[in-house]
Amino acid sequence: MVRHIFEAPPIERAFPARYRTGFTRVVRDVVSHAEERAWGATDFQMYLNNKHSWGGTYWTLDEPMGRDDWQAIRFWAQLFEDGTAGARRTHFRFRGDVSRPWWQYDQLDGLMDTIYYNSEIFDLPNFARVYNRRIPDPHVYGVCNDISAANHQSALWCLKAYALGLNGVLPWQSLGEAESLRKAEATALIAPGTLAGYGGPVASLRVFALRRGAQDVELLRLLAEKEGYSADQMSALIAQKVDLGSQFRQRYGDEAAGLSFGEVSAQAFAELKEGTLILLSR
Numbered sequence: 001m002v003r004h005i006f007e008a009p010p011i012e013r014a015f016p017a018r019y020r021t022g023f024t025r026v027v028r029d030v031v032s033h034a035e036e037r038a039w040g041a042t043d044f045q046m047y048l049n050n051k052h053s054w055g056g057t058y059w060t061l062d063e064p065m066g067r068d069d070w071q072a073i074r075f076w077a078q079l080f081e082d083g084t085a086g087a088r089r090t091h092f093r094f095r096g097d098v099s100r101p102w103w104q105y106d107q108l109d110g111l112m113d114t115i116y117y118n119s120e121i122f123d124l125p126n127f128a129r130v131y132n133r134r135i136p137d138p139h140v141y142g143v144c145n146d147i148s149a150a151n152h153q154s155a156l157w158c159l160k161a162y163a164l165g166l167n168g169v170l171p172w173q174s175l176g177e178a179e180s181l182r183k184a185e186a187t188a189l190i191a192p193g194t195l196a197g198y199g200g201p202v203a204s205l206r207v208f209a210l211r212r213g214a215q216d217v218e219l220l221r222l223l224a225e226k227e228g229y230s231a232d233q234m235s236a237l238i239a240q241k242v243d244l245g246s247q248f249r250q251r252y253g254d255e256a257a258g259l260s261f262g263e264v265s266a267q268a269f270a271e272l273k274e275g276t277l278i279l280l281s282r
Contacts, residue, residue: 023076031084038090044092094111105193115138116140141256142259143256145186152212155209176189217267243262245262
């Protein structure tokens with residue numbers, strides 16, 4: 001790998017012209033098919049998940065770390081943009097999962113449509129607010145609350161993301177095994193219900209907490225739109241009822257860790273929702 005870093009040419013020269021042409025043609029074919037079917041209600045995403053540590057690539061394309069990683073992502077993002085230029089009724093997005101956006105500089109401005117930060121972004125609010133204007137569709141990924149904590153923490157995750165100007169939260173993993181009904185897993189939000197005598201999937205209460213958070217955010221968004229409130233004003237309004245203070249701790253680098261909030265009050269959530277509804281109806 002070290003030899004590759006020192007000796008390999010820039011990625012634009014490393015791949016032959018026929019590769020670039022072929023890649024773009026494949027993307028155009030996909031776009032053409034989607035256009036013919038009028039699949040305008042779906043977001044089609046290109047997402048590079050390969051990592052050098054997993055083998056099969058020289059680059060770390062998920063959670064990029066080094067200069068060559070960013071240049072490789074830019075290389076494929078440009079090819080993707082060239083291939084999707086003919087999209088009219090359909091929506092094609094280039095997406096990145098990026099834990100270190102401050103290393104990205106301007107290399108993907110105008111090329112990356114959707115970005116997923118890890119929850120460290122909450123420790124850098126000023127950076128996030130500036131960067132949100134450069135990447136049009138920002139999100140955050142992580143995990144929901146631990147089973148020993150209040151499920152309202154997952155709803156708080158949604159509120160905190162909204163207050164920072166992010167468009168959504170993403171549990172990086174959501175599917176659990178049937179055994180998770182006996183031995184709880186942090187990432188098992190949906191599990192087979194066979195051990196409970198039920199043939200279909202069973203949803204964790206944390207799924208309903210995410211729904212509550214999404215519903216509260218939608219009400220707040222409607223209020224901001226109605227009154228013309230800024231993001232800072234909405235943050236101040238939320239903070240009157242619920243404490244958005246949190247901690248982000250990883251056990252190892254690039255762990256998709258979640259946030260840990262302090263004491264959570266169901267009464268505070270009820271008052272926030274009631275107050276928002278009153279402001280919307282006046």
